[in-house]
């Protein structure tokens with residue numbers, strides 16, 4: 220009996236020591252000092268609309284100088300005027316650039332060099348320019364696959380290339396890639412879109428490993444459905460299956476999503492998610508991604524199995540929706 224008690228006590232002590240050793244090993248892997256946005260130069264691609272515009276407003280409210288990037292000049296000008304209303308001091312500037320981030324890397328680098336000459340080196344780059352398409356794999360025009368990869372993926376690579384060297388020289392910086400929950404889980408109709416958003420995760424993980432010694436931190440944001448002009452446009456051509464699946468979660472406000480993205484980027488968190496579903500997906504897809512905090516790792520270790528179990532419910536109900544839609548469609552085709 221005494222032997223068994225001693226063994227249990229020794230096991231307990233060994234577990235505590237192993238845990239403390241783990242904390243010691245992972246502590247250099249965790250996040251940096253928060254970045255102050257007061258006086259910082261923040262570049263927001265896709266900053267003339269939706270989530271990007273809200274992100275720019277949030278940064279401006281915290282005292283940042285903003286460079287807004289998008290293609291349509293009148294929408295850029297309108298957004299610039301709207302953002303300027305939120306200034307917290309009279310030195311703040313919103314500079315706007317009309318450029319297509321998906322084309323001509325050299326040109327994107329050139330315009331961002333000009334922006335840095337105006338407002339100083341970039342402290343934070345938020346790659347938010349993006350677009351979506353929903354449709355069955357074989358029905359989506361093949362050009363949509365190419366276009367989405369160009370805008371959503373290369374449109375994040377080019378601006379990042381334009382700022383990363385200076386960030387490395389200054390040994391500081393934040394880079395945000397705006398992915399999507401569709402970049403964590405592939406859903407019906409998103410074969411073209413999801414692939415581009417998953418690609419950002421791979422890019423971010425590899426880049427984070429390269430730039431971490433230079434005190435540069437990467438954040439991948441995974442917004443849920445968010446009420447933006449882009450979302451409204453996507454809904455116009457959404458398949459019935461995708462509409463029914465997305466009914467499983469609520470539509471968020473862009474200001475709320477933007478606040479989370481900016482907060483997580485300031486803290487240097489690798490993964491940024493919104494809401495309970497977002498949190499569950501972040502844990503489920505954490506894989507071997509960079510560590511932002513010990514609490515986050517422990518939560519993943521403890522909750523992963525349970526969340527995987529819960530995911531079975533979602534997968535089954537999505538499969539069920541798709542099967543019902545197929546049966547209904549086949550019935551109506553037979554009747555015609």
Ligand SMILES: NC(=O)c1ccc[n+]([C@@H]2O[C@H](COP(=O)([O-])OP(=O)(O)OC[C@H]3O[C@@H](n4cnc5c(N)ncnc54)[C@H](OP(=O)(O)O)[C@@H]3O)[C@@H](O)[C@H]2O)c1
Nearest residue numbers: 265267268269270289290291319320349399444445447449
């Ligand atoms: N809304 C959602 O439900 C949701 C959910 C998850 C992830 N996201 C992601 O969040 C990001 C923003 O989405 P949103 O819904 O806010 O979109 P949005 O309202 O359509 O705004 C998109 C912005 O990107 C710009 N843009 C698009 N293509 C561009 C290009 N080639 N070069 C430069 N700028 C370009 C647009 O301006 P111009 O057209 O004038 O260029 C606009 O400023 C996207 O990456 C999207 O995939 C959105």
